[in-house]
Amino acid sequence: KTIPGYRVQIASFSGTNSKTSAFNLREQFMTDYPTVGAYIVFDEPNFKVKVGDFRTRLEAYAFLQQIKEVYKGYLVKDNIYPEPPLMDEYAPDDEQSGDE
Helix, strand or coil: CCEEEEEEEEEEECCCCHHHHHHHHHHHHHHHCCCCCEEEEEECCEEEEEEEEECCHHHHHHHHHHHCCCCCCEEEEEEECCCCCCHHHCCHHHHHCCCC
16 A cells, blocks of 8 residues: 655654654644644654655655754655555554554
8 A cells, every 4th residue: 555755754762751752743743734644653762753645755855845944854765655544544552552
């Protein structure tokens, strides 16, 4: 269900409370940009917050320019959803897996 594309990584947390910090930032971003996908990726030992599902680098860069005053970020290649999944597709247990 995914294709190669780009996202904007807005944070990477490690250490104590890193999981909580990542989820809090994701929630804040989703409040500010409810139509843009926001994802947490656990890449041991970091919790990374990535946003967007952009097919081209140019689309991702344009979005980064829109959010850069509030969210410092950079572009990353990633597998994206051609159409963002509906939030009910995520089971609550999926978000809570893993240790802090």
